[in-house]
Amino acid sequence: MRVVVTGANRGIGLELVRQLRARGDEVEAACRHPETATQLRELGGRVHRCDVAEDASVKAFAAELGDTPIDLMINNAGISGGSHQQLRDMDFEEAVRTYQVDALGPLRVSLALLPNLRHGAGKKLAHITSGLGSIGDNRSGGFYGYRMAKAALNMASKSLAVELRSEGIISVVVNPGWVQTDMGGKSAAVTVADSVRGILHAVDNATLDQSGEFLDWKGTQYPW
Numbered sequence: 498m499r500v501v502v503t504g505a506n507r508g509i510g511l512e513l514v515r516q517l518r519a520r521g522d523e524v525e526a527a528c529r530h531p532e533t534a535t536q537l538r539e540l541g542g543r544v545h546r547c548d549v550a551e552d553a554s555v556k557a558f559a560a561e562l563g564d565t566p567i568d569l570m571i572n573n574a575g576i577s578g579g580s581h582q583q584l585r586d587m588d589f590e591e592a593v594r595t596y597q598v599d600a601l602g603p604l605r606v607s608l609a610l611l612p613n614l615r616h617g618a619g620k621k622l623a624h625i626t627s628g629l630g631s632i633g634d635n636r637s638g639g640f641y642g643y644r645m646a647k648a649a650l651n652m653a654s655k656s657l658a659v660e661l662r663s664e665g666i667i668s669v670v671v672n673p674g675w676v677q678t679d680m681g682g683k684s685a686a687v688t689v690a691d692s693v694r695g696i697l698h699a700v701d702n703a704t705l706d707q708s709g710e711f712l713d714w715k716g717t718q719y720p721w
């Protein structure tokens with residue numbers, strides 16, 4: 498299987514590459530700065546430059562892949578929206594930047610690499626969302642930029658699922674849990690290795706019938 502992972506230089510993305518390569522998959526790893534992605538390079542395999550918020554960068558990445566068939570695309574790159582996204586302290590410019598990366602980024606990469614996915618046998622799109630993107634599970638408010646961007650990503654995944662179903666292409670969003678990464682912090686509940694094992698298990702088992710769903714790293718469904 499050949500897999501694309503964005504935001505592959507650290508955190509969940511880096512661990513996705515590690516576990517995918519360990520089980521024998523080919524990985525096309527993408528990150529913003531390949532020249533400084535030391536840990537990613539140490540894992541071996543191909544490393545590409547891709548800033549998911551930049552059209553030109555995504556197009557250049559797609560051109561680099563050419564007509565390489567892709568079985569699974571994991572849209573992992575994301576940002577948390579910064580420290581000014583509360584009721585009393587809202588930075589709207591920051592929210593727009595968050596939307597560019599977290600909501601439009603996965604859609605931008607998915608559309609650019611759709612021809613590659615059509616050529617692959619796996620035909621799966623998995624987007625790493627967040628529990629904070631769930632409207633049904635929102636019990637604490639706040640995080641306006643991040644919550645709204647991830648909710649928009651969830652909607653994009655659903656529309657992709659609807660439109661691509663006839664071609665046998667699956668699109669799901671996966672909640673990785675609260676994970677011990679730079680974003681999640683040291684006191685997060687889940688190790689990055691456990692989260693990624695759960696994400697891969699959920700994605701591996703996702704069927705066309707499940708396309709459009711909001712999956713959880715624990716293997717269950719997450720409320721919208």
Ligand SMILES: NC(=O)c1ccc[n+]([C@@H]2O[C@H](COP(=O)([O-])OP(=O)(O)OC[C@H]3O[C@@H](n4cnc5c(N)ncnc54)[C@H](OP(=O)(O)O)[C@@H]3O)[C@@H](O)[C@H]2O)c1
Nearest residue numbers: 504508509529548549573574575627675676678679680681
């Ligand atoms: N950790 C958690 O508790 C948690 C919970 C829910 C959801 N998530 C989601 O899980 C995904 C991975 O998060 P993480 O915890 O691994 O975060 P992380 O440790 O902060 O890593 C984020 C990754 O995204 C990359 N990235 C940021 N902006 C990018 C852009 N414009 N183009 C390409 N890559 C970009 C970063 O690259 P640079 O090094 O170049 O910045 C980095 O590789 C994100 O989508 C996040 O929203 C995480």
